[in-house]
Structure formats: C-alpha cells, structure tokens
Amino acid sequence: xxxxxxxxCGELKKQDVGAQVRVSGWVHRVRDHGxxxxxDVRDHYGLTQCVIEPENAEFAxxxxxxxxxxxxxxxxxxxxxxxxxxxxxPTGEVEVRIASLEVLSQAPELPLPVFGEPDYPEDIRLTYxxxxxxxxxxxxxxxxxxxxxxxxxxxxxxxxxxxxxxPILTASSPEGAxxxxxxSRMHPGKFYALPQAPQQxxxxxxxxxxDRYFQIAPCFRDEDAxxxxxxxxxxxxxxxxxxxxxxxxxxxxxxxxxxxxxxFGGGHPVTQGFPRIPYWRSMRLYGxxxxxxxxxxxxxxxxxxxxxxxxxxxASLLDKHDKGREWFDNAEVWAIPAKGGGSRAFCDRMNSxxxxxxxxxxxxxxxxxxxxxxxxxxxxxxTVTQQLRQELDLHDGDAVFFVAGVPKDFAEFAARARxxxxxxxxxxxxxxxxxxxxxxxxxxxxDEEEKKVExxxxxxxxxxxxxxxLETKDPLEILAWQYDIVCNGVxxxxxAIRNHLPEIMNxxxxxxxxxxxxxxxxxxxxxxxxxxxxxxxxGIAPGIDRIVMLLCGTENIxxxxxxxxxxxxxxxxxxxxxEVSARQLRELHVRLNLPxxxxx
Numbered sequence: 001x002x003x004x005x006x007x008x009c010g011e012l013k014k015q016d017v018g019a020q021v022r023v024s025g026w027v028h029r030v031r032d033h034g035x036x037x038x039x040d041v042r043d044h045y046g047l048t049q050c051v052i053e054p055e056n057a058e059f060a061x062x063x064x065x066x067x068x069x070x071x072x073x074x075x076x077x078x079x080x081x082x083x084x085x086x087x088x089x090p091t092g093e094v095e096v097r098i099a100s101l102e103v104l105s106q107a108p109e110l111p112l113p114v115f116g117e118p119d120y121p122e123d124i125r126l127t128y129x130x131x132x133x134x135x136x137x138x139x140x141x142x143x144x145x146x147x148x149x150x151x152x153x154x155x156x157x158x159x160x161x162x163x164x165x166x167p168i169l170t171a172s173s174p175e176g177a178x179x180x181x182x183x184s185r186m187h188p189g190k191f192y193a194l195p196q197a198p199q200q201x202x203x204x205x206x207x208x209x210x211d212r213y214f215q216i217a218p219c220f221r222d223e224d225a226x227x228x229x230x231x232x233x234x235x236x237x238x239x240x241x242x243x244x245x246x247x248x249x250x251x252x253x254x255x256x257x258x259x260x261x262x263x264f265g266g267g268h269p270v271t272q273g274f275p276r277i278p279y280w281r282s283m284r285l286y287g288x289x290x291x292x293x294x295x296x297x298x299x300x301x302x303x304x305x306x307x308x309x310x311x312x313x314x315a316s317l318l319d320k321h322d323k324g325r326e327w328f329d330n331a332e333v334w335a336i337p338a339k340g341g342g343s344r345a346f347c348d349r350m351n352s353x354x355x356x357x358x359x360x361x362x363x364x365x366x367x368x369x370x371x372x373x374x375x376x377x378x379x380x381x382x383t384v385t386q387q388l389r390q391e392l393d394l395h396d397g398d399a400v401f402f403v404a405g406v407p408k409d410f411a412e413f414a415a416r417a418r419x420x421x422x423x424x425x426x427x428x429x430x431x432x433x434x435x436x437x438x439x440x441x442x443x444x445x446x447d448e449e450e451k452k453v454e455x456x457x458x459x460x461x462x463x464x465x466x467x468x469x470l471e472t473k474d475p476l477e478i479l480a481w482q483y484d485i486v487c488n489g490v491x492x493x494x495x496a497i498r499n500h501l502p503e504i505m506n507x508x509x510x511x512x513x514x515x516x517x518x519x520x521x522x523x524x525x526x527x528x529x530x531x532x533x534x535x536x537x538x539g540i541a542p543g544i545d546r547i548v549m550l551l552c553g554t555e556n557i558x559x560x561x562x563x564x565x566x567x568x569x570x571x572x573x574x575x576x577x578x579e580v581s582a583r584q585l586r587e588l589h590v591r592l593n594l595p596x597x598x599x600x
Contacts, residue, residue, distance in 0.1 A: 075099045246481055367389060550557065
C-alpha cells in the first residue's frame with residue numbers, strides 16, 4: 001500500500017464499498033455525535049467523511065485531532081444509510097470506517113478559519129495566504145484560473161499561434177507607468193528594468209520573421225493598486241500578428257474569448273458577433289470608452305431643447321461655453337433616460353447621490369398622468385417637455401436626468417450616473433457577458449495646459465490614412481488604427497495596428513513636438529529595427545487577471561490571484577519589500593538616500 005494514500009479525498013464512490021483504503025489530508029472538521037466521532041478529511045481533490053467508534057483503540061488519537069492537522073487514515077469503505085447521504089459531495093454516498101489513524105503534522109489555533117467562508121480582514125488573509133488558499137471558494141478560483149489559462153493555450157495553438165518567451169530583464173521604458181528597476185552588479189551604476197509589457201519585444205519578433213506570436217506574459221508596473229488591478233505585477237495574453245489589418249486581429253481574438261467565456265461562464269449567454277463602436281460614439285452614448293452593454297441606457301445630446309429656453313441655468317451655460325476646438329470642449333446638456341424611475345423619491349435619491357459624488361446635483365423630469373413634473377419641466381414648458389418625452393420614448397412612470405457643462409469635464413460622472421441608474425432600477429442584466437470593440441481612437445489630443453498637440457494614447461499606432469493624413473489633415477481629426485476590447489464594462493485590453501514605417505513614426509512624433517534627437521534617444525532600438533524591413537503587424541494583450549475575475553464573478557482581483565500584494569504594494573506573507581544587507585548594497589554599488597522621515 002502507498003505510504004500516504006490509495007485514493008484521494010474526492011475519489012471514493014459507492015462502487016468502492018467494502019474496499020480497504022488509505023486517505024491523507026487535512027482535518028476539515030470534527031463532529032461528536034454522541035458516541036460516534038466523525039472526521040471530515042480534505043485534500044486538494046475533495047472531502048471524505050471518516051467515522052470511528054469509542055471502543056476503537058485509535059479513538060483517543062481521533063478525539064485529539066484538531067482543525068487543519070494533517071492525518072493519514074486507513075479503513076474500510078462503508079455505504080452511508082439513506083438519510084445520511086450527502087448529495088452535495090461527490091463522496092457523499094460513502095464513508096471510511098477508521099481502522100487506524102496517524103497524525104502526520106499538527107497545527108496550532110488558526111488565525112483565520114478554513115471551514116466556511118467568513119469575511120476576515122485582508123491583512124490577516126494575506127499574511128496567512130497559505131491558509132486562506134485552503135478555503136473552498138478561493139481554492140476553486142485559483143483552480144479555475146489554471147483551467148482558463150490551459151484553455152487559452154490550447155485555443156491559441158489551435159489558431160496557428162506559437163508561444164515564445166521574451167526577456168524579463170530589459171531596458172527601462174521612457175513611456176507609460178514607472179518601471180521596477182534592478183541594479184546591475186556587473187555594470188556599476190546601470191540598471192535593468194522589469195518589463196511593463198513585452199510590447200517592443202513582440203514587435204521585434206514580427207520584424208524577425210515569425211508570424212503569429214502569443215505568450216502568457218508577466219508584466220511589472222510600479223503603480224497604485226485598484227480592485228481590478230494588482231500592484232506590481234499582472235499577467236496578460238500577449239498577441240502579435242504579421243501581415244494583418246484590424247479585422248484580422250478581431251477575427252483571431254473573438255473566437256478565443258467567446259469560446260473561453262462559453263466554456264467557463266456558467267452557461268450565461270456570450271456575445272456572438274462583437275459590435276464595433278467608434279470611440280466618440282461610445283463617449284456620447286455611455287460617457288466612457290468601456291461601456292457595460294448589459295445596461296440598455298443610452299445617453300443623448302439634449303442641448304437643442306435647452307438653448308434659449310426658460311431654464312436659464314442650462315441656457316446660459318450653453319451660451320457661455322461654445323469656443324472649444326472640439327465638440328468635447330463645448331458646453332452641452334446630456335439626457336440620461338431612466339425607464340421605471342418616474343417617482344419623486346427615486347429622483348431625489350439620485351440627486352442626493354450626485355451631491356455625494358461632489359456634484360451640485362442631478363436635474364430631472366419625471367412623468368405622470370401624461371405630464372412632466374419637477375422644476376426643469378416647469379421652466380421648460382409643456383411643449384418642450386413633451387418633445388423631450390417623445391424623443392426619448394418615455395412614458396408615465398419613467399424619468400430623465402440631465403448633466404450639463406463641458407463634456408470632457410462631466411463625461412466620467414455621467415457614465416457613473418448611467419451605471420447607478422441601471423443598477424438601482426434593475427435594468428442592467430446580471431446573467432450574461434456582453435463584449436464590444438471600441439475602435440477609431442483619436443491619434444492626437446489637445447493639451448490645454450501645455451497648449452500643444454500630444455499623443456492621445458499609443459504613439460506607435462498606425463494613423464488612419466498613413467503619412468498623407470499626417471501631412472494634410474488637422475491632427476485632431478486623425479484617427480488611429482487602435483482598439484480596445486471591453487466585457488461587461490471592464491476593459492480587458494488595448495491593441496493596435498502598429499506603425500511599421502520609420503517615416504510615419506518621424507512625422508507623428510514631430511506633430512507631437514518631439515524632435516528627431518529625442519526619438520533616437522528614447523526609441524532608437526525600435527526605430528532602427530523598422531529600417532530593416534518591418535512587416536505590417538498588429539496585436540493586442542487581454543488581461544488574464546481581469547478575464548478570470550469576470551469568469552469567477554468577483555470584483556476584486558485579489559480573489560483570483562494566488563499570492564497578491566495589499567493596496568500598499570506589500571507582500572505580507574513574504575515580507576516584501578524588505579531591507580537588504582550593507583554587503584548586498586556594496587556588491588551592487590548602490591548607496592541609499594532615504595527621505596528624512598525614514599532615517600529617523
């Protein structure tokens with residue numbers, strides 16, 4: 001017989017009745033049922049109920065066992081009686097009658113329970129993460145993550161992609177978030193950086209003549225934590241393809257994500273054909289570039305109803321701010337329809353919520369008995385109010401809320417108001433996965449503070465129209481072959497068709513105010529590679545952590561990450577970041593220059 005087990009704790013079934021078996025695992029729970037002692041033994045695979053009688057010579061050992069001790073049990077598999085069968089367990093039809101029990105290791109009183117799912121402070125959970133990971137939900141999330149990544153690899157390979165690894169120690173990036181720097185012992189005063197993403201490397205893979213690359217890539221960024229973003233490190237499905245246009249990337253990525261969410265999404269419907277929504281249309285309809293399409297609310301420009309109207313607050317605002325370079329800089333009034341929100345109580349709650357968000361309020365009209373009610377309706381007059389109602393297809397029992405000002409200043413708040421209304425009125429579906437592509441991002445934007453044109457997002461994207469557009473069009477009208485993929489309001493990734501021509505890169509950076517010397521200094525390696533025959537190429541990099549988070553139905557990325565840091569970017573389990581010895585610093589030729597508060 002094997003030293004520790006003949007079967008796992010999730011393996012025994014009714015057909016094993018009568019067999020002599022050995023199982024090993026953790027004591028999940030001990031229950032004394034007036035003479036009989038039940039011990040639930042748990043391992044990675046499941047849980048087996050074991051039972052022992054007082055007359056058994058091993059009873060004293062069993063009685064002494066405590067939660068999370070590791071034990072080995074030998075015994076006979078018995079069938080449970082009909083009223084004791086546990087249909088919630090794969091092993092619920094049987095139990096092991098203990099013949100012998102050996103304690104393999106003991107555990108002191110636990111700092112947090114493993115049995116059950118009580119809510120415990122995060123610092124305790126992260127300090128004792130090895131215990132936290134024994135809990136059923138978190139353990140299942142991590143295993144689901146492993147299955148998801150295995151499925152991604154299969155799907156990418158089946159799609160003709162090849163997995164390559166790119167360096168972890170690389171050069172510091174001049175753009176994006178802060179780098180994590182690694183001092184070089186062999187080259188005093190010089191530093192490596194951990195990659196924020198394999199962006200330049202994967203483009204170089206294409207320039208090197210490979211065609212379809214992917215990697216489950218670790219990425220490192222020294223930035224603050226959020227619920228949907230781990231501090232320090234994360235993983236992404238890094239993809240790059242040669243000789244492709246935007247639609248080719250979409251056609252390669254959509255089946256992978258659609259199939260993945262159908263496989264692991266619990267049977268919830270998944271978007272079949274991902275809609276393409278231009279960036280500016282998304283901003284107008286949803287107030288953001290990562291819309292949750294489960295929410296049916298679409299916002300609209302209602303400025304024409306208020307310009308010169310009796311509602312002087314909005315009317316004067318529209319006249320005052322009408323001088324911006326783009327529509328986003330000119331004053332507008334946006335309408336947010338709220339089907340089923342037509343009560344003064346709901347409208348007042350939304351107004352109070354807006355004030356809690358730092359806004360002066362949230363104007364509204366609600367409809368009852370064929371008329372509009374509220375201060376705005378009174379000032380607009382019945383004719384304009386009815387025009388609004390018809391335009392927005394509103395009826396008695398519905399409402400409409402208004403946000404006014406310069407869209408670039410209020411769009412984010414309007415987006416949050418749309419989400420709030422959709423959730424509070426239960427308009428937003430909760431049982432589906434809605435995907436979309438956001439496309440046609442602007443190549444450049446106006447920096448009001450610096451009074452200059454700047455890159456809107458990714459300076460290495462191919463401008464729509466190529467060099468001709470850069471030379472002949474207003475920079476603020478140029479769009480980029482750049483795209484995001486969004487699911488249920490979560491941005492999974494940005495991507496782009498890359499700029500593979502040096503002359504276009506030179507011109508794009510010139511428009512953004514960078515001279516050739518700066519381009520050579522900061523991006524010389526990539527620029528040099530492009531001069532040696534680069535194919536048209538493009539890619540994307542969906543975030544693994546966010547995909548798993550969506551499929552596990554959690555809003556906190558730490559619930560799907562095995563050993564996460566806390567919000568302060570500290571690893572409470574391993575004690576990182578930590579101090580190093582003076583000898584280590586000398587070997588690295590590093591001298592500390594700490595802030596005064598840390599020297600004391």
